[in-house]
Amino acid sequence: MSHGVRIHRNHPRSPIRGTGHPVNNAPHTASPGGARAAGRTALATLAGTTLEWYDFFLYGTAAALIFNEQFFPSLSPTAGTLAAFSTFAVGFIARPLGGLVFGHYGDRIGRKATLVVSLLLMGIGSTLIGAIPTYDTIGFWAPVLLVALRVVQGIGLGGEGAGATLMSMEHAPPGKKNLYAGFPQMGTPGGLVMANVVFLATNALMGDGAFTSWGWRIPFLLSFVLVAVGLVIRLRVTESPSFSKVLATEDVVKFPLRESLRVGFPRLSLTLLAVVANSAVAYVFMVFTLSYGTQHLGYDKQFLIVCVTVAAALWFLTIPVWTTIADRYGRRTMFVWGSVAVLAWCVAFFPMLDTGDSVLAVVALLGMGLIIPVTHSVQGSIIVDTFPVNVSYSGTSVILQSGAILGGGLAPMISTALLDAGGSSTGVTWYLAGICTVSLAGAVALFRLVPERAPVPEPVPAPSLAGDRT
Template sequence: MNARSASADGAGTPANSTRRVIFASFIGTAIEFYDFYVYATAAALIIGPVFFPHGSPGAQALSALVTFGIAFVARPIGSFVFGHFGDRIGRKSTLIASLMLMGISTTLIGFLPGFGAIGYLAPVLLCVLRFGQGIGLGGEWGGAALLATEYAPAGKRAWFGMFPQLGPSIGFLLSNGLFFGLALSLNEEQFRSWGWRIPFVVSALLVALGLYVRLRIVETPAFRAAIARHERVRMPVLTLLSAYWRPTLLGAFAMVVCYTVFYISTVFSLSYGVTALHIPRSHFLGMLCIAVVFMALASPLSALASDRYGRKPVLILGCIAVFLSGFTMAPLLGRGDGFHVMLFLAIELFLMGMTFAPMGALLPELFPTHVRYTGAGVAYNLGGILGASLAPYVAQLLVARGGLSWVGAYVSAAAAVSLLAISCMRETRDVTLG
């Protein structure tokens, strides 16, 4: 059934159009990842000095990166909670709830007083709100991917599934673009005192837009069919863990390469570039805004290729390319000049798009309808714990002990893990989502 399928509410309710489905799946992930990347950028630039009292800038940076990792621990919890309701009551209402939780958490960070105003309560509340961000995002991706893929016509599932995967590129561009504009328009004192809060507060406006779009969609045909066949289970999580643990783990390990290459090439590289290479903050943010365009360009190319040739060949090729790219980190990023740093960022983010785009179809294809929301979300977010939660923190330790070549080896090792997992999977291109 295609994107013009009839509504579950009967013939009197308008059907979703292809354009509406695509936009609803895209806009939510764009907003959710905007919120997530706002914090990631702030963690690399300002969270440490504002919320942590350590005298050492290095200790402040490490503390900020630990709070960055908290959300990745929360994300699988969010996928369990929202996955349960997404598989029990439907995709639409669950997606609306996840978007609201993420937006409220992000906006409140923008109003949170720093350590100088309320002492140790400041980092405690920051961790609580960061945990809320993780819970919300944990419930977002699985539903957005299902919204796209469960409406996709035959042979175009990766293309439809690419749109929620494109959302992170746009969210990152909006986030870094706003920080870039602030870096150009504000002096250091203004940015540190109040300017950094603006991107967090802007989240409220974006969430209002996302809610407007999602309130206008109807339930997916695959979920409506599952209701008609009485296929829903009482506890999707228990069914997932007992019967579908193998695809869950394989999906999680397959995601490791995406998370690692992205957060090493953005959060760690931004922190390292500003502090160790002494590249001005505005210059590095500008380079990241350009580099993320390469990620956005790679996404449709990779999705089209995976619809034509299969998920596994495209992802295996991408993992091999990321493995080799780890050896370019020290020669390119370590040079410290604009051309080589820009080249490194463009390569890494292009490869991120290449490995990330097919996941929008692959992970939902691993699971049947009655546990698909839970399974796809848990695999996706468990991969976040394995690949991203500690990646910037570990990279900071590795660069201090062995230099950038050790960080590059870390990226290559992550690619090897995902390559092994993908090699153990079955090809899912021709699976029916019913």
């Protein structure tokens, strides 16, 4: 029997892909406890992803404002910032590894167990970052330890994004797939808000001198407490109903990653292109803007962090609005026009910041917080709907983590290099406009490739492998 992806062409519930109706993972299976269990799972995925992104963004903020002095003091300010952003990028390079490992076991043994381990890894990595000595104490080994712990963070987060989206989406009631898949997406701005609030509060209580010297460690050490709370919440959820059905029907496959790639290169590559700009724009906005605004434009550090935090709060609050619209009216048109809006705002973003006018800076930053969620809110459900349920963790991880490294991980470093080479933000604007144009073209091509009324991917058949869970 073939191990490729089977398509059920006359399924009685064949969905309209892009309308928000059940698209993947076969017919919806109600979870134990119905809507209450689904809601509890959605909140658990939101709490878990928020805590993981808190750790991840805490590092990004510290890399932009602190780590160049503490871990690369012998370098020039620009070179030190580049080096700090390089360690930030290392976490993205490690994310595909985490996605591969956690994706494999998430499709073999279940979503819940892998999500618990991923949260533990992120918490341990962040806590230890708060404890490592700086360059002045142990020299060369300080940045080495920083990079090693950043790898641990990256592996942990690499297993989180796909698993949390799947867990919430597979528990969703019929007709609310996009809404429930959006809860883990809310963890990204939620984690940023939490990280910046803790960062600002600690800095305000201690003053700049003490905070730069040692106070920056406190937000990292706080991760231990936050992750403990997250684990209590996450351990209370039940396994995904869709994956439980895979186990019951013995549809587990031995190499889920290999089977997920049978979707085909055209669709995989176009899906990747469609989501890569969102990652790049978000990380330039959330991370690069802090160093650029303080070092080159003279904005106050606290002013920029507050603006980015408020923008992230808007991002967080508007995701349920956009996912509800996607469930009701369809996500395709919303995603395309959202991509156009992101492109347009990227063209205007740095020129507004460069004026040095605080009012225009607020408008630029808050505008990002309102526009980014239009596409970000549904990118998880778009990716998940590409794969059959028994290989969806692996397949979704490949797309998410590849997009993260190509877009987000390299964006602050590329932007810093372009700024240094050109002496102005013009190169950064062209870079963002270019990647947004590529993503917009990818989204349009993807939606043309996949018909509006698409067949339902059935689980990859593997009856002879069902007993092997390793």
